[in-house]
Amino acid sequence: MAKRRLSQQQKQRIEAAQSAYRKSDSHLQGLVVSHQGSRILVELEPRTTIDCKIKSNLGSIVCGDRVAIEAGSNNEHRVMAILPRDNLLQRVDGFGQVRAVAANISQLLVCLAVTPEPNLFLLDQYLLSAEQEGIDAVILINKIDLLASPDDPFGIAGIYRPLGYQVICTSIKTDQGMSEFRQMLTGQLSVLSGVSGVGKSSLTSYLLPDEPIKIAQISAANDEGRHTTRTSRLYHLVGGGDLIDTPGVRGFSPFVDTARPLAHGFREMLEAAASCRFHNCLHLDEPNCAVIDAVSKGGITASRYQNYLKMLSQAKPG
Ligand SMILES: Nc1nc2c(ncn2[C@@H]2O[C@H](COP(=O)(O)OP(=O)(O)OP(=O)(O)O)[C@@H](O)[C@H]2O)c(=O)[nH]1
Numbered sequence: 001m002a003k004r005r006l007s008q009q010q011k012q013r014i015e016a017a018q019s020a021y022r023k024s025d026s027h028l029q030g031l032v033v034s035h036q037g038s039r040i041l042v043e044l045e046p047r048t049t050i051d052c053k054i055k056s057n058l059g060s061i062v063c064g065d066r067v068a069i070e071a072g073s074n075n076e077h078r079v080m081a082i083l084p085r086d087n088l089l090q091r092v093d094g095f096g097q098v099r100a101v102a103a104n105i106s107q108l109l110v111c112l113a114v115t116p117e118p119n120l121f122l123l124d125q126y127l128l129s130a131e132q133e134g135i136d137a138v139i140l141i142n143k144i145d146l147l148a149s150p151d152d153p154f155g156i157a158g159i160y161r162p163l164g165y166q167v168i169c170t171s172i173k174t175d176q177g178m179s180e181f182r183q184m185l186t187g188q189l190s191v192l193s194g195v196s197g198v199g200k201s202s203l204t205s206y207l208l209p210d211e212p213i214k215i216a217q218i219s220a221a222n223d224e225g226r227h228t229t230r231t232s233r234l235y236h237l238v239g240g241g242d243l244i245d246t247p248g249v250r251g252f253s254p255f256v257d258t259a260r261p262l263a264h265g266f267r268e269m270l271e272a273a274a275s276c277r278f279h280n281c282l283h284l285d286e287p288n289c290a291v292i293d294a295v296s297k298g299g300i301t302a303s304r305y306q307n308y309l310k311m312l313s314q315a316k317p318g
Pocket residue numbers: 142143144145146170171172173194195196197198199200201202203214215216217218225226227228229230246247248249
């Protein structure tokens with residue numbers, strides 16, 4: 001459905017109405033646990049969920065959002081306002097539209113697997129999104145049981161651990177890494193994202209064996225997943241903490257905040273860039289660029305720098 005473009009004045013009026021609504025105490029508040037079409041499932045205290053409609057023009061509402069709800073006649077509930085967010089993970093879809101993924105999350109779990117094989121450009125796109133929103137990111141490499149020698153699969157730990165990212169190898173078949181995985185979810189609102197078939201729902205189901213979570217084998221013909229999960233869902237974990245399982249992505253083009261240099265999404269470049277000659281250096285071919293210098297000396301991994309250049313060219317108009 002095409003979205004109606006709103007004028008600045010209309011947006012201000014909608015925001016003012018939401019703001020007034022948030023302040024009034026005549027409404028219920030709840031947590032969005034899933035959103036499907038025009039219906040939204042909201043959890044109230046204590047853990048009861050209600051099916052709600054949405055007041056028009058509220059914008060995207062996603063798992064993790066806290067919302068204000070009005071109870072209407074004949075037991076109909078309607079979401080009237082989105083409460084202020086701590087953060088919002090967003091991506092840009094194939095049509096250039098910004099899509100919200102999840103709100104108020106404390107960590108992004110980038111789920112990779114032995115098969116389908118990891119794509120490090122996609123990984124860097126995820127990491128950039130997390131850096132831009134100030135969200136912690138953890139890298140999971142699932143299906144580790146499929147490797148005969150599981151030492152630093154795909155060289156990922158060697159690149160990303162020195163940057164401060166936690167890298168966990170997991171298997172739901174052998175339980176490897178599962179206690180570490182469980183531990184890092186405690187007390188967090190985590191979102192599990194990655195391409196189809198890497199095992200996001202399998203990992204979720206491992207933790208919540210009583211939930212009816214759909215899982216499907218990847219295609220034998222092309223090693224790709226079948227896009228089994230269709231909508232995101234927030235689950236409460238037994239040991240505390242919440243986990244959002246999301247549908248497999250085809251790509252994750254980050255929503256780039258143009259007010260900030262793209263290199264700020266790459267931890268090691270942010271650090272090196274402080275020593276560049278020009279404060280607005282793009283680290284392309286400028287003289288006395290500390291980033292290029294670090295790449296040539298091996299202090300910055302070439303693949304990370306190449307991925308930065310690719311994202312830079314995609315972010316620039318023309
Ligand atoms: N060998 C092995 N297979 C796994 C593991 N985890 C998941 N799988 C298999 O991977 C396939 C895909 O699992 P899903 O959990 O449906 O993958 P998904 O990432 O949720 O996929 P979408 O919902 O399509 O995005 C299933 O056949 C699982 O049994 C693992 O640790 N080891």
